[in-house]
Amino acid sequence: MPKHGAWLACIVQSRGTSTKNENPTMDRRTFVKGASLATLGAGLLPLLKSLPVQAASNRPLVVALGASINSLDIHRSGTNRTSYQIAVNCYDRLVSFGTKTLADGSVSYDYNTLVPELATEWETAEDGLSITFHLRQDATFWDGKPVTAHDVKWSFDRAVSVGGFPTMQMKAGSLEKPEQFEALDDHTFRIHLLHPSKLTRPDLATPVPIVINSVAAKAEATEADPWATEFLHRTALGSGAFKVQRWDVGQQLVYERNDDWKCGPLPALQRVVIRELPSTSTRRALIERGDVNISFDIPNKDARELEAGGKLKVVSTPIENCLFVLATNLDFEPFKDKRVRQAIAYAVPYADIFRNAAYERGLPMWGAQSAKPTEAVWPQPFPYATDLDKAKALLAETDYKDGFEVPLSFDLGQADWAEPTALLIQQNLQRIGIRTTLNKVPGANWRTVALVEKKLPLHLENFGGWLNTPDYYFYWAYLKGNLFNSSNYENAEIRQLVEETLYMEQDDPQYRPKILRMIEIAMDDVPRIPLWQPSVNVAMRPEVQGYQYWFHRQLDIRPLTLEGRQG
Amino acid sequence: MRVSNKLKLVLLRLLQAVPALFGIVLVSFLLTRALPGDPAVYFAGPMADEQSIAEIRQQMGLDRPLPLQFFSYIGDLLQGELGQSISTGQPVLTELASRLPASLELTLFALLLSLLVALPLGILAATRPNSWVDHLCRVVVTAGVSLPTFFTGLLLLYIFYFLLGWAPSPMGRLDFAYLPPETVTGSFVIDALLAGDPETARAAFAQLLLPAITLGLFTLAPIARMTRAALIQVLEGEFIRTARAAGLARRKVLYRYGLRNAILPVITTLGMVFSFALGANVLVEKVFAWPGIGSFAVEALVVSDYAAVQGFVLCMAVLFVLLNLLIDVIYTLVDPRVRMES
Numbered sequence: 001m002p003k004h005g006a007w008l009a010c011i012v013q014s015r016g017t018s019t020k021n022e023n024p025t026m027d028r029r030t031f032v033k034g035a036s037l038a039t040l041g042a043g044l045l046p047l048l049k050s051l052p053v054q055a056a057s058n059r060p061l062v063v064a065l066g067a068s069i070n071s072l073d074i075h076r077s078g079t080n081r082t083s084y085q086i087a088v089n090c091y092d093r094l095v096s097f098g099t100k101t102l103a104d105g106s107v108s109y110d111y112n113t114l115v116p117e118l119a120t121e122w123e124t125a126e127d128g129l130s131i132t133f134h135l136r137q138d139a140t141f142w143d144g145k146p147v148t149a150h151d152v153k154w155s156f157d158r159a160v161s162v163g164g165f166p167t168m169q170m171k172a173g174s175l176e177k178p179e180q181f182e183a184l185d186d187h188t189f190r191i192h193l194l195h196p197s198k199l200t201r202p203d204l205a206t207p208v209p210i211v212i213n214s215v216a217a218k219a220e221a222t223e224a225d226p227w228a229t230e231f232l233h234r235t236a237l238g239s240g241a242f243k244v245q246r247w248d249v250g251q252q253l254v255y256e257r258n259d260d261w262k263c264g265p266l267p268a269l270q271r272v273v274i275r276e277l278p279s280t281s282t283r284r285a286l287i288e289r290g291d292v293n294i295s296f297d298i299p300n301k302d303a304r305e306l307e308a309g310g311k312l313k314v315v316s317t318p319i320e321n322c323l324f325v326l327a328t329n330l331d332f333e334p335f336k337d338k339r340v341r342q343a344i345a346y347a348v349p350y351a352d353i354f355r356n357a358a359y360e361r362g363l364p365m366w367g368a369q370s371a372k373p374t375e376a377v378w379p380q381p382f383p384y385a386t387d388l389d390k391a392k393a394l395l396a397e398t399d400y401k402d403g404f405e406v407p408l409s410f411d412l413g414q415a416d417w418a419e420p421t422a423l424l425i426q427q428n429l430q431r432i433g434i435r436t437t438l439n440k441v442p443g444a445n446w447r448t449v450a451l452v453e454k455k456l457p458l459h460l461e462n463f464g465g466w467l468n469t470p471d472y473y474f475y476w477a478y479l480k481g482n483l484f485n486s487s488n489y490e491n492a493e494i495r496q497l498v499e500e501t502l503y504m505e506q507d508d509p510q511y512r513p514k515i516l517r518m519i520e521i522a523m524d525d526v527p528r529i530p531l532w533q534p535s536v537n538v539a540m541r542p543e544v545q546g547y548q549y550w551f552h553r554q555l556d557i558r559p560l561t562l563e564g565r566q567g
Numbered sequence: 568m569r570v571s572n573k574l575k576l577v578l579l580r581l582l583q584a585v586p587a588l589f590g591i592v593l594v595s596f597l598l599t600r601a602l603p604g605d606p607a608v609y610f611a612g613p614m615a616d617e618q619s620i621a622e623i624r625q626q627m628g629l630d631r632p633l634p635l636q637f638f639s640y641i642g643d644l645l646q647g648e649l650g651q652s653i654s655t656g657q658p659v660l661t662e663l664a665s666r667l668p669a670s671l672e673l674t675l676f677a678l679l680l681s682l683l684v685a686l687p688l689g690i691l692a693a694t695r696p697n698s699w700v701d702h703l704c705r706v707v708v709t710a711g712v713s714l715p716t717f718f719t720g721l722l723l724l725y726i727f728y729f730l731l732g733w734a735p736s737p738m739g740r741l742d743f744a745y746l747p748p749e750t751v752t753g754s755f756v757i758d759a760l761l762a763g764d765p766e767t768a769r770a771a772f773a774q775l776l777l778p779a780i781t782l783g784l785f786t787l788a789p790i791a792r793m794t795r796a797a798l799i800q801v802l803e804g805e806f807i808r809t810a811r812a813a814g815l816a817r818r819k820v821l822y823r824y825g826l827r828n829a830i831l832p833v834i835t836t837l838g839m840v841f842s843f844a845l846g847a848n849v850l851v852e853k854v855f856a857w858p859g860i861g862s863f864a865v866e867a868l869v870v871s872d873y874a875a876v877q878g879f880v881l882c883m884a885v886l887f888v889l890l891n892l893l894i895d896v897i898y899t900l901v902d903p904r905v906r907m908e909s
Contacts, residue, residue: 062743068866070656077623078610078653164611164619233656249657250666251739251858273743277856281721282737285729291736413869444871448605452620 060254060271061544061562063555064283064292068276069253072244073232074207077164084207085274085554089255091210091238092263094119094133094152094189095201099548106315108549111468114201117263118147118211118239119189128196135187139262141213141239149183154214156181156191158227166208172467173203174503197503199467206466207552213237241267241558251276255557268546268561287312287539293562294547295539296555299416300359303537313542316361316535317549321473322464323365323379324358324417325528326425330488332457334404338525339394344458345384345529346391347428357420358532365530371523376515378470379533382523391432403433409450409459413443418460421531450486461486462534466551470515471501478522489527494518577892584888588881592644595880596637599873606871610653627653640877649881650874654867659878662863667882668753669740670852670859674845675754676775677782678837685787686833689794693802694821704791711788717850720781724854727777735773739856745770778855782848786840793836797829804828830901838894842887 071079074087098113119133139147157178159166170176174197182190193200203209212232220231236244241264245256255272275292277283284302287295288311298306307314326348328335335341350366368381395401408426410418419440426436436458441449450456463484465472475498476482480490497518504511522528536553546559607624624630628639643650649659692704727734740755741747745767748758756775759768801807802825810820849861860879867875 060743068655070654076656077619077626078656080654163622167619248858249655249662250863251856252743254743275738275743275856277738278853278862279856282724282854282856285724286736286738289729289732289736291738443869444602444606444609448608452605452608 059562060273061269061294061557061560062273062275062292063557064275064277064286064295066276066278066280066283066297068250069247069274070249071233072236072247073229074210075159075162075166075227076229076233077162079165081553084552085556086236086244086253087207087210088550088552088554089242089557090236090240090244091212092118092139092147092240093205093207093209093211094135095122095205096264097202097205102317102549104315106317106549107547108317109551111202111320111551114205117205118152129193131191131193131200132184133189133191135189136262137187139239140260141216141237142243142258143213143216143237145213145215146186147211147213147239148186149189150186151214152189152211153181153183154217155212156209158212159208162227162229169206169208169466170203172472173197173200175200175203175209195503198469198505199472199503202467207554211239213239239263242272245271264558267558269557272557272560287541290541293541293544294555294560297553298537298539300357300361300535300537301416303361303535303539304359306539311542313540313544314537315540315547315549316537318363318533318535319464319553320468320551321378321466322462322534323528324421324460324462324531324534326421326531327456327459327461327487327528328526329454329457329459329486330490330527331455332406334398334400334406335457335527337398337400339398340400341526341529342384343391343394343398343432344429344434345382345526346387346394347425347432347434348384348529348531349386349424349428350384350531351386352424353421354532356424357417358534361537362535363533365532368523371520373516373519373523376470376512376519378473378515378519379530380519382526382530384526384529386428388428388431395432395434401433403435405435405437406457407439408436409439409441409456411443411446411450411460412440413446414460414462415440417534421460451483454486454488456486459486460531461528464534468551469506470519471498471504474498474518474522475502477528478518487527489525491521491525494521577896580892580895581888588884588888591884592641592877592881593637595877596640599871599876600633602868602871606653606873609870644881649878652867652872652875652878654870654872654875655863659874662875663860663878663882666858666860666863668750669857670845670848670861672740672754672756673775673778673782673851673857673859674841674848677779677844678786678841680779680783681787681790682837684783685791686794689791689833690798690821690826692791692795693798696799701795704795708788708792711784711786711791714784715850716781716785716848717854719784720778720851720854723777723781734777735770737777737855738774739858740774741767741771742774774855778851778857781854782844782851786844789836789840790833793833794829797832798825801825801829827901831898834894834897834901838890842883842890845883845886 065082067080067082069083069086071083072086072090073079074084094117095114096117097109097111098115099107100110102108118135118139120136122131122133124131135147135149135152141147156170156175160170160176160178161167174194175191176194180192180194182192184190191200216237217228217232221228241258241261242255243258244253246252246254253274255274257267257270259266261267277286280299280302283292283295283298284306286292287306303314303316306312326344328341328344330336350364354360354364365379365381367385368383371383373380395403408422410422422438426438429436439456450459450461461484463473463477465476474494476484478489478491478494479485479498480488497514501511501514501518536549538547540547543563545561545563548556548559550556607620607627607629611620611623628636640650647660649663651657652659652662655662688700688704688707692701695701724734724737728737735742747755748762748764748767751758751761755771756768759765759771807820807824810824845860848859849865851857852859852862860882864876864879867879
C-alpha cells in the first residue's frame with residue numbers, strides 16, 4: 001500500500017539525522033501511555049490538574065484543522081490552500097518576513113522587513129536590473145546534501161515552468177522565465193529582472209519560491225514528468241525546520257523537527273500533529289476539553305464565544321489586503337448607472353452584518369467621514385453608511401426609481417458568513433424597492449460563474465492579496481479581465497494608475513498621490529462595496545505560546561512553544 | 568444440492584451482474600459530467616489565467632469529446648485503473664482501499680450492536696403485544712428513525728466526551744499516539760488483536776464505540792420493527808397453532824418454528840440497512856472525523872471530482888451485487904424452501 005510506502009520513505013529520510021530516537025514508534029507509544037493516564041487522572045481528580053504532565057519537549061503539539069491537506073507539493077496543480085503549510089514549515093525560501101507586535105499584543109509578520117532565511121545577504125545591482133543572493137554555507141537538506149544555488153535555480157525554474165498557481169504567483173513578482181535565474185557558484189544566486197519592481201523581493205518570501213533538493217528530485221523525474229511532480233506530491237524534499245514524519249491522507253499529518261535546521265532558531269517543539277476534523281462542533285469540543293492545543297481558523301461565532309468563555313486564548317487578526325465585498329456587475333444594465341451602485345452602498349446594513357455575520361471579528365469598512373481618502377492605505381473604510389433615505393433619493397434620480405429584480409449570489413462554501421450577510425442585504429434592498437432572490441452557488445461552480453465567466457449580477461466576493469500593497473489589490477480586483485474583478489469594472493484612469501504604481505517603490509514621492517486618487521475613484525464608483533475586513537481566528541490552550549499571524553493564513557509552527565504545565 | 572452445483576449458480580449470478588454494472592458505469596459517467604462546475608477551473612487554483620486552465624483541462628483529458636472520454640475510462644477500468652482523485656491527490660483505488668475498511672468496520676460493528684438490541688426487543692415486543700416492552704420498542708424505533716444521526720452523534724459526544732470524559736477524543740479511528748496495526752482484515756480492532764497488541768485494540772475499540780452506537784441507534788429501528796412484524800405474522804400461522812396444540816414447549820415453538828420462519832425478511836432488511844448505512848453515514852463520519860467512504864464521496868461530489876465519484880459509485884455497486892448474492896446464499900441455508908433457480 002502506498003500508505004506504508006510513505007511511512008517507509010519517512011523513516012529513510014530521517015535516518016540521516018536522528019540517531020537518538022531509533023525507534024520512534026515505541027517512544028511515542030510509551031510517551032502517550034503516560035500522557036493519557038495523566039489526562040485521565042486529571043479528569044477524575046481535579047486536584048491532579050496542576051501536576052506537570054510531561055517534560056515539555058516530549059509532548060507533541062496537536063492542531064485541529066477543518067480542511068484537508070491534499071499534497072506535499074505547492075507547485076502541483078490542484079494543491080489546495082491548506083497544503084501550503086508544508087511549503088511554510090518544511091521548506092526554506094531565500095528570504096522571509098520579519099515580525100511585529102500588533103496593537104492587541106498579538107504578533108504578526110511584517111510586510112515591510114525582509115529577513116534572511118537561506119540567503120544571508122543580498123544586494124541589488126546599480127542598474128537595478130539584478131539581485132544577487134549569498135546563500136548560507138552550512139545549510140543542508142534532510143538527506144545531508146548541502147543546499148546550493150543550483151538547487152535554488154532548479155526550484156525557481158520549476159515554479160515558473162509548471163504552470164497554474166505557482167507560475168502566476170512568481171509572475172506577480174515579475175519572475176517569469178528560467179533565463180532570469182542564474183547560479184553564479186555553489187553559494188551565489190542571481191535573479192535578472194525584466195524590470196525593477198517593488199513586488200519582486202516580497203514575492204520571494206511567499207510560500208511559492210521554495211528551495212527543493214534538486215539532486216534527489218531529479219533522480220525521480222521521468223521524461224513525461226521532468227519536474228518530479230508525482231514524487232514531490234507524496235514526499236517532501238526540503239531543508240526546512242520540520243520534516244513530514246507521517247501523512248495519512250484525509251486524517252493527519254505529523255511534523256518532526258529537523259534538528260540540523262540552520263536557517264533560523266531551532267523550534268522548541270519536536271513533534272506537531274495536524275489532525276483533520278471536518279465538524280466544527282467536534283473541533284470546538286476538543287479544544288475546550290484540551291485534547292488539542294490549537295484549533296486553527298475557527299468560525300467567527302466560535303471565536304467570540306470561546307473568548308467570552310475566558311478559558312482559552314483567542315487571537316483574531318484582520319487579514320491584510322483582504323475585504324469581504326458586495327460586488328455589482330456592470331454587465332447588468334441597472335448597475336451601469338453609478339447612482340444605482342451608490343444607492344445600494346447606502347442601503348447595506350453594515351452594522352447588522354458586522355454583528356451577525358462577522359461577530360465583530362475583523363474591522364469595519366464603512367462610515368468614513370470624507371469621500372476623499374487622506375491615507376494611502378488599503379483596505380480603508382468607504383464613505384458610506386446605512387441611510388435608506390439617501391439610497392431612495394439616489395435611486396429616484398435614475399431610470400430605476402421603481403426598483404428592479406436581481407439575484408443575489410454567494411458561494412455555498414462561504415455560507416458561514418455569506419448566508420447571514422446576504423439575508424440582511426436582501427431585507428434592506430427590499431426597502432428601497434430592489435427585489436432580490438438568493439442564489440446559492442456550489443463551491444465547484446463558484447469560480448467558473450463568478451470569476452471566470454463573471455456573469456453574476458450581484459454577489460459576495462472575498463479576494464485578498466498576499467502581496468500587501470494597494471496597487472496589487474487594485475490590479476486583481478479593479479482592472480477589467482483580471483480574475484477577481486468579477487464586476488467587469490473598467491476605468492481608464494484606474495488602469496493607468498495601477499500600471500504606473502504596480503512596480504513603483506512605495507517611498508517614491510509619486511506613489512502616494514496616485515494611490516490616493518485610485519482609492520478615491522473606487523470609493524466614488526463603488527463597483528465593489530466593502531462590508532468588512534475579515535480576520536483569521538485561532539483558539540489556543542493557555543500553554544501554547546508564540547503564535548504568529550501570516551499573510552498566507554497557514555499555521556507557521558516554527559515559533560510555537562508549549563509550556564510544561566497544563567492549565 | 569451438491570457443492571459444485573451451488574458454485575455454478577454463484578458464478579452465474581455474478582455473470583448476470585455484469586450488464587447491471589456496465590449500466591451503472593455508464594450512468595455514473597454521464598451523471599458526473601452533468602454536474603455543474605468545471606473541474607479544470609476549480610483545480611487550476613486561485614490565480615489561474617485562461618492559459619493555465621486550458622493546460623489543466625488538457626491534462627485532465629476534459630478537452631476531448633465525451634464518447635472518447637468514456638472509452639478511455641472503460642479501458643482504464645478494465646486494467647483495474649480507477650484514475651486519480653484530484654481533490655485528495657491520491658489514486659481513487661488507494662483512497663477506496665483505505666477508506667472502505669474504515670466504513671465497513673464502523674457499519675458492521677454498528678449493525679452487530681443494533682442486532683444485539685433489536686432482535687431481543689423485536690421478539691419480546693412480538694410475543695407480548697401492547698405490553699410495556701412493546702411500547703418501549705415503539706418508542707425506541709420512532710426515536711431511532713426520527714433523530715438525525717448528526718444530532719445523536721453530537722449529543723452522545725457532548726455527554727460522554729465533553730461532560731463525563733468517558734469517551735476518548737473523537738479524532739478518527741485511532742488516537743494519534745498509536746500506530747495503526749498491520750492490515751489483515753482492515754478492522755483496526757481485529758488486526759491489533761491478531762498482531763497481539765491488546766492495548767491498540769482497546770484504543771481502537773474505544774474510538775469505535777461512540778460512532779457505532781450513533782449509527783446503531785439509527786439502524787436499530789428498521790430491524791426491530793421488521794423482527795416484530797414478521798414474528799407476529801408467523802406466530803399467527805396455523806402451523807404454530809398446530810405446534811402449540813400438539814403440546815410443544817413454548818420456547819421450542821417460538822425459536823425453532825416461529826423465529827426461523829420470521830428471520831427471512833429480517834435478513835433482507837439487514838442487507839438493505841447495511842448497504843444504505845455504508846454510504847449514508849457521512850454525518851456520523853464528519854462528527855467523529857471517521858475517515859470513511861461516505862465523506863470522501865460527498866467531498867468529491869462537491870468539487871466535481873469525476874474519477875472519485877465514479878470510483879465510489881462503482882465500488883458501492885459491486886458491494887451491492889456481492890451483498891445480494893450473499894443474502895441469497897444465506898437464504899438457502901436458513902430456509903430449505905428457497906432454492907436458486909438456474
